[in-house]
Amino acid sequence: MDRYLSQEMVSPFLFGVGSFSSIALAIGSLFELIRLITDAGLNIFTAVQIFALQLPGFMVYSFPMSVLLATLLTYSRMSADGEITALRSCGISVARLIAPALILSLMVSGLTFVFNEAIVPTANLQAKNTLKAALKQENPQFKSRDILYQQYGQIPLPDGSTEEGLVRSFYARRFDGKKMIDLTVLDFSQGKIQQVLSSESAIWQPDQNVWEFKNGTTYIINTDGSYHSILKFDQQKLRLPRAPLDFAQEQRNPEEMNIAELKRYIDLVRQSGNLKEERKLDVRLQQKYALPFICVVFALVGSPLGIRPQRTSAAKGFGVSVLIIFGYYLLLFVCQALGQVEILSPVLAGWMPNIICLGAGLFLLNRVS
Structure with missing residues (x-):
């Protein structure tokens, strides 16, 4: 059963990574690169290089979305075909049914953390430097x-x-x-x-x-x-x-730093007395910790939604996933803003979206059980 469920979730997960990454890249990068090719004379081969360097940053955000899509589509298809009913009639609990989904989400959480720490910061920094060099813009690696x-x-x-x-x-x-x-x-x-x-x-x-x-x-x-x-x-x-x-030499965005580099930069900002910037960076640091774990939370949300007795098409499952993802990221931006204006602490601002979604997932799991 575990092997069967795992195999069923792999295909929609890979489809989700490809589709969500493509959508995000098209909106966040591709249109701008095309504009630079036509208006600023950016070399097409340089544009392809920048596009490839920006890909890991968008893939990191697609991993949690793909976990949600994979669990929702897999368990919805099994529920519509009566397989969930057959398994539960054999005495298998809902918690046991979603165990493979949780294991998959933990593996993807680890992959997300590795990408966020080892690949994305370097790739984002290199993409920015390559673009500025191609456009012959000044790109000092320090505050001038x-x-x-x-x-x-x-x-x-x-x-x-x-x-x-x-x-x-x-x-x-x-x-x-x-x-x-x-x-x-x-x-x-x-x-x-x-x-x-x-x-x-x-x-x-x-x-x-x-x-x-x-x-x-x-x-x-x-x-x-x-x-x-x-x-x-x-x-x-x-x-x-x-x-x-x-302080003068460290001129990078949080997206271009891993956790250790960001913590060092926060210490410098704290010593400089810029409390507003320190607060902003503290919130971003907590979000770096929290982002990988949303994979597990989305698995807890998608699995019980799919297990419910229903006949859901793949298109409807994809639409439900998009709505949940939109709600999560809207909540993420709201909590980030509340953290920056000191209504929420940085820890709470970074982890509140995960906590709310985790509560919703446990509620749905209890209802299905």
Whole structure:
């Protein structure tokens, strides 16, 4: 029985991967590439290369949809042909009937996670770089202008205690990939501004873990706000954190980073004090964790829907799958927005669609049982 059910689900699953990926690619990529070929003179062979690189990103989203379609069509066909009735009359429970579907969904969840971690980020990044190179657009792998980094830490209070606050503000007008240009560093390590450093340029020295500033001026400020002294220098080394350099060099979207890279980037954004961007990235991180498990949830939804006594055509099953998928992704976008505006926590925003669909699946399973 397990072998029979598994074989029955393979064909609609592969059909779902092909059809859903094709639809998503046509809407999200193909039309734009055709426009670039006709309007911007994009080489057709480059367009095919970009198309192939974008394919894994769309396939990842088609895997859960295909699991839903496979379970719904397989169990609907078996129910319409009386096979479900025959199996249940032999004493086989509904939970035992859907076990192969759950095993398939777990395997697809693992495949989705591998794609999301090892293939999709690299492919998306390479597709973006290939397109920009073909269109002769500037594509710096770093933030080239207005690098603002704010370092937070413990600040001493008059009563001897400490509190979390702004320790240092680092600003560079330009960055060429190696050298920061036109810098201003403000020091608030004692609770009030202590000194201001202005410099023409600065380079990070990795062997010494220091910044080497050139042609600058240091302004020492009194507690009453007046200048204590002004010190000019040709070259000066300061032991400041490397984080501004990391922050400037990490210029990728969450879709172009795996979980480890995204967590590292979130740490940099958190240290910079950009709470709004940190919140947005926290939600995206939780969605990266949650996405593979929607395969299992969709199996729990599709299986009981198909097992119900009915005579459902393949076209109707495909239509029901599309409606469920549309509802899920609508719920996903709503929860993402609620998470970004701090109505939901990032964890809840990322996992709420899965939790709601899981509840619906368990309810349907209970009704069918």
